[in-house]
Amino acid sequence: xxxxxxxxxxxxxxxxxxxxxxxxxxxxxxxxxxxxxxxxxxxxxxxxxxxxxxxxxxxxxxxxxxxxxxxxxxxxxxxxxxxxxxxxxxxxxxxxxxxxxxxxxxxxxxxxxxxxxxxxxxxxxxxxxxxxxxxxxxxxxxxxxxxxxxxxxxxxxxxxxxxxxxxxxxxxxxxxxxxxxxxxxxxxxxxxxxxxxxxxxxxxxxxxxxxxxxxxxxxxxxxxxxxxxxxxxxxxxxxxxxxxxxxxxxxxxxxxxxxxxxxxxxxxxxxxxxxxxxxxxxxxxxxxxxxxxxxxxxxxxxxxxxxxxxxxxxxxxxxxxxxxxxxxxxxxxxxxxxxxxxxxx
Amino acid sequence: xxxxxxxxxxxxxxxxxxxxxxxxxxxxxxxxxxxxxxxxxxxxxxxxxxxxxxxxxxxxxxxxxxxxxxxxxxxxxxxxxxxxxxxxxxxxxxxxxxxxxxxxxxxxxxxxxxxxxxxxxxxxxxxxxxxxxxxxxxxxxxxxxxxxxxxxxxxxxxxxxxxxxxxxxxxxxxxxxxxxxxxxxxxxxxxxxxxxxxxxxxxxxxxxxxxxxxxxxxxxxxxxxxxxxxxxxxxxxxxxxxxxxxxxxxxxxxxxxxxxxxxxxxxxxxxxxxxxxxxxxxxxxxxxxxxxxxxxxxxxxxxxxxxxxxxxxxxxxxxxxxxxxxxxxxxxxxxxxxxxxxxxx
Numbered sequence: 286x287x288x289x290x291x292x293x294x295x296x297x298x299x300x301x302x303x304x305x306x307x308x309x310x311x312x313x314x315x316x317x318x319x320x321x322x323x324x325x326x327x328x329x330x331x332x333x334x335x336x337x338x339x340x341x342x343x344x345x346x347x348x349x350x351x352x353x354x355x356x357x358x359x360x361x362x363x364x365x366x367x368x369x370x371x372x373x374x375x376x377x378x379x380x381x382x383x384x385x386x387x388x389x390x391x392x393x394x395x396x397x398x399x400x401x402x403x404x405x406x407x408x409x410x411x412x413x414x415x416x417x418x419x420x421x422x423x424x425x426x427x428x429x430x431x432x433x434x435x436x437x438x439x440x441x442x443x444x445x446x447x448x449x450x451x452x453x454x455x456x457x458x459x460x461x462x463x464x465x466x467x468x469x470x471x472x473x474x475x476x477x478x479x480x481x482x483x484x485x486x487x488x489x490x491x492x493x494x495x496x497x498x499x500x501x502x503x504x505x506x507x508x509x510x511x512x513x514x515x516x517x518x519x520x521x522x523x524x525x526x527x528x529x530x531x532x533x534x535x536x537x538x539x540x541x542x543x544x545x546x547x548x549x550x551x552x553x554x555x556x557x558x559x560x561x562x563x564x565x566x567x568x569x570x571x572x573x574x575x576x577x578x579x580x581x582x583x584x585x586x587x588x589x590x591x592x593x594x595x596x597x598x599x600x601x602x603x604x605x606x607x608x609x610x611x612x613x614x615x616x617x618x619x620x621x622x623x624x625x626x627x628x629x630x
Numbered sequence: 631x632x633x634x635x636x637x638x639x640x641x642x643x644x645x646x647x648x649x650x651x652x653x654x655x656x657x658x659x660x661x662x663x664x665x666x667x668x669x670x671x672x673x674x675x676x677x678x679x680x681x682x683x684x685x686x687x688x689x690x691x692x693x694x695x696x697x698x699x700x701x702x703x704x705x706x707x708x709x710x711x712x713x714x715x716x717x718x719x720x721x722x723x724x725x726x727x728x729x730x731x732x733x734x735x736x737x738x739x740x741x742x743x744x745x746x747x748x749x750x751x752x753x754x755x756x757x758x759x760x761x762x763x764x765x766x767x768x769x770x771x772x773x774x775x776x777x778x779x780x781x782x783x784x785x786x787x788x789x790x791x792x793x794x795x796x797x798x799x800x801x802x803x804x805x806x807x808x809x810x811x812x813x814x815x816x817x818x819x820x821x822x823x824x825x826x827x828x829x830x831x832x833x834x835x836x837x838x839x840x841x842x843x844x845x846x847x848x849x850x851x852x853x854x855x856x857x858x859x860x861x862x863x864x865x866x867x868x869x870x871x872x873x874x875x876x877x878x879x880x881x882x883x884x885x886x887x888x889x890x891x892x893x894x895x896x897x898x899x900x901x902x903x904x905x906x907x908x909x910x911x912x913x914x915x916x917x918x919x920x921x922x923x924x925x926x927x928x929x930x931x932x933x934x935x936x937x938x939x940x941x942x943x944x945x946x947x948x949x950x951x952x953x954x955x956x957x958x959x960x961x962x963x964x965x966x967x968x969x970x971x972x973x974x975x
Contacts, residue, residue, distance in 0.1 A: 338957040345952045571950045578956035579963065583932055584925060586964050605916045607690045611923035612683040618924065619931050 300325060300333060304340040311442040312347065316415065319442045326434045327420040341434055344441040350563075351440050352554055353447045355461040357487065358471030363497045364450055365404035366537040367471055372408045372448065374543050380446040383415040383439040384408065387432050387451045387461055415444060429460035430577060436464065462490045463573045466563055467553055469493045469546075472514065474507035488514075489521050491530050493549055500536040507534050526562040528553060592621040645670060645678060649685040656787040657692065661760065664787045671779045672765040686779055689786040695908075696785050697899055698792045700806040702832065703816030708842045709795055710749035711882040712816055717753045717793065719888050725791040728760040728784040729753065732777050732796045732806055760789060774805035775922060781809065807835045808918045811908055812898055814838045814891075817859065819852035833859075834866050836875050838894055845881035852879050871907040873898060937966040 301307070301321070310318025326337045358364050372382050384405065409416050417439075420431045436447050451461045462468050470491035488494075494514055499507035514532045524530070531549055535542030557563040587593055600618055603609045609617075646652070646666070655663025671682045703709050717727050729750065754761050762784075765776045781792050796806045807813050815836035833839075839859055844852035859877045869875070876894055880887030902908040932938055945963055948954045954962075 338955060342955040342958060345955065348952075568950050571952075571956070572946065575946055575949045575956045575959060579960045580925075580929055582957060582960035583928060583964060587928055601917065601920055604920045605913050607693075607916075610683060610687040610690065611916070611920045612927060613687060614920065615924045615927035619928060 300328070300336075302336065304336060304343055307340050308343050308347075308441070311344075311438060314443045316442070319415070319438060320417075322438050323417060323435050326438065327431050337434070341437060344437055348437060348440045349445075351445045351447060352467070352550070353436065353449070353465040354550060355449050355451065355458075355465035355468045356471065357451045357458050357461065357468065358497070359473075360452065362471045362473050363537050364471055367495070367497055367535070368448055368450055369405045369408045370535075370537040370540055370543045371547060372405070372414055373411065374547050375446055376411055376413045378547070381413045381444045382446045382448065383417070383436070383444040384448045384450065385417050385432050385435055385439070386419050387428055387449060387457050388419045415439060415442075425457060425460065426577065426581065429457070429464070430574075430581065432460075433464045433574065458487050458490065463570050466557065466566065467492045467550060469495060469550070471495050471497050472510065473498055474503040474510050488517065491518075492524075492526070492528060492553055493546070494518065494530055494532045495542075495546055496532065496534050497537055499534040499542065500539050526557050526566070527560060528556055528562075587622065590622050590625075592625045593618055596621055645673070645681075647681065649681060649688055652685050653688050653692075653786070656689075656783060659788050661787070664760070664783060665762075667783050668762060668780050671783065672776055682779070686782060689782055693782060693785045694790075696790045696792060697812070697895070698781065698794070698810040699895060700794050700796065700803075700810035700813045701816065702796045702803050702806065702813065703842070704818075705797065707816045707818050708882050709816055712840070712842055712880070713793055713795060714750045714753045715880075715882040715885055715888045716892060717750070717759055718756065719892050720791055721756055721758045723892070726758045726789045727791045727793065728762070728781070728789040729793045729795065730762050730777050730780055730784070731764050732773055732794060732802050733764045760784060760787075770802060770805065771922065771926065774802070774809075775919075775926065777805075778809045778919065803832050803835065808915050811902065811911065812837045812895060814840060814895070816840050816842050817855065818843055819848040819855050833862065836863075837869075837871070837873060837898055838891070839863065839875055839877045840887075840891055841877065841879050842882055844879040844887065845884050871902050871911070872905060873901055873907075932967065935967050935970075937970045938963055941966055 307318060307322040307325070311322060322337075322340060325333050325340065328334070328337070356364055356368060368384055372384060375382050405416060408414050417435060419428055420435075423431065432449065436449065439447060447465075449461050449465055451457045468490045470487065470493070472494060474496055496507045496510050496514070511532045511534060518530055518532065533542060533546055533549060535546055537543070554563070557566070596618060600609075600614045604611050604614045652663060652667040652670070656667060667682075667685060670678050670685065673679070673682070701709055701713060713729055717729060720727050750761060753759050762780060764773055765780075777794065781794070784792060792810075794806050794810055796802045813835045815832065815838070817839060819841055841852050841855050841859070856877045856879060863875055863877065878887060878891055878894060880891055882888065899908070902911070941963060945954075945959045949956050949959050
């Protein structure tokens with residue numbers, strides 16, 4: 286390992302500079318080194334990004350077939366309690382689990398960053414569990430990409446079951462859906478999907494629907510909701526996996542139905558492994574991530590180009606003064622970059 | 631005007647090739663030509679896009695200070711009925727109104743595309759109103775950009791009050807907020823904001839909150855909801871405009887409270903004109919749209935680059951086979967483009 290002693294910058298002082306340090310650490314399941322590697326991936330310093338990407342490339346041959354499970358649901362549905370219950374159950378079945386979250390809203394409120402570990406107190410103390418909240422200070426695109434890279438690191442470090450929690454409404458579901466094998470939607474007893482703020486598009490992504498908080502006075506309501514959602518699911522077009530999403534009842538608080546949910550997850554994985562959808566889907570996901578990464582990398586490169594740095598402000602000013610349309614300003618900047626490459630020659 | 635007779639392609643046959651044809655038509659308030667110009671803006675053919683961008687640049691000097699109003703709210707809150715009621719009221723006050731919608735979900739369901747005009751039957755027949763639904767077949771980014779450009783065309787054609795309707799939950803609100811002066815949030819009587827699927831971030835954007843469907847049995851509920859939302863709004867940080875968002879009650883069905891909502895919109899515009907926030911905000915919005923347009927144009931340029939076209943497939947395949955990370959593949963493609971610019975020289 287190489288803790289570079291020459292870097293005096295405070296931000297950099299604990300970032301070792303050698304990808305083998307991380308890779309070997311992760312392969313021997315050293316959690317502290319795994320955490321360091323995640324910090325590296327989350328860093329926006331360009332030298333850290335280069336190192337992180339080299340590391341991720343070295344991880345590729347070590348990633349085996351794991352189970353990636355997305356867990357979504359509106360605020361208040363009890364995602365953390367559910368994750369704690371099912372996570373502990375999975376550990377009992379011999380699994381090594383990692384719980385990651387995608388929460389772009391935490392960028393402004395900061396609330397959930399502190400909350401994640403305390404909300405899953407038992408799980409965070411379990412020896413075979415690893416919990417890591419959303420990276421801070423990122424756009425949704427950044428959060429999603431870094432969460433996916435964190436997932437790859439966790440898999441390299443031997444975690445075989447990855448739960449990715451997300452916040453319920455909007456675009457983050459699409460990003461999570463593009464990185465998991467199984468998408469689990471948590472709902473509350475009572476209320477149609479519109480009342481629960483769950484859009485049709487999110488219902489359509491679900492491989493398994495769970496009605497949480499099925500306990501006490503909610504029992505009757507939960508059974509009615511189950512019927513309602515089963516009917517709703519029947520109206521959706523057949524899934525690409527050919528799998529029919531079941532609707533289950535559970536109570537994370539009373540630990541009822543949790544074993545059944547886990548059983549269904551296993552049945553689902555057997556099914557999509559059997560018909561080869563699992564492999565096919567992962568390949569399709571790589572298409573998606575390649576396009577996302579391409580866009581991101583291209584933007585970065587362009588922004589840092591000397592010609593863009595030199596002309597951006599004046600061009601932007603012209604747009605703001607309505608002297609030129611945004612489109613023509615963009616075209617001109619691209620032309621400047623193109624010409625400058627020519628001139629270098 | 632120049633209806634180019636040489637273009638046999640069916641898609642192109644009704645697209646005149648001369649920007650002056652559109653500009654002059656719009657300036658004399660010819661609605662048919664306005665509609666044609668919008669079709670041009672919505673087209674994804676690159677020659678249409680070039681023409682559309684030239685046209686938009688020519689429109690810039692003709693755009694005066696209009697009132698741009700965003701209207702958002704969860705599905706079922708009665709946005710169309712509200713827009714019809716307030717639109718007709720605005721026309722009575724001598725306004726020329728355009729109603730545009732941003733509905734990315736219409737790409738899959740197609741439902742609302744047919745529905746928009748029929749849902750606003752009276753308004754769509756009013757002489758001083760112009761209604762245009764979301765462009766089809768677009769990503770959210772595309773929908774948003776094209777809706778904004780459609781707004782600029784409507785303004786060139788003399789419409790002084792633009793309503794932009796959006797679908798309630800998610801990212802489209804952010805895009806709408808970035809193109810309007812006044813953001814109006816519609817809510818239903820009863821139920822907290824969480825139940826209505828309205829995220830805190832969307833509440834925070836609101837300049838005016840209206841509780842719709844305040845009629846019959848809802849009256850009591852509406853007054854309670856008003857109090858609740860007023861309290862909620864007080865907890866938010868002060869707005870950049872220094873304006874305090876009021877909570878109003880209305881019934882679009884019974885046309886009660888509509889004049890008051892319109893009055894509040896006018897008061898709001900007086901206020902933000904007085905403290906110069908209106909102008910400042912529009913400039914900030916141009917920053918946003920410049921960045922969005924830059925990203926979009928850059929992606930297009932890169933995708934169409936001969937080197938990218940030549941190497942994309944093999945690079946993507948390598949990513950999918952896990953032979954190379956997405957990041958390194960992206961870097962290599964950028965390098966190829968850079969080198970080819972050099973070679974051209």
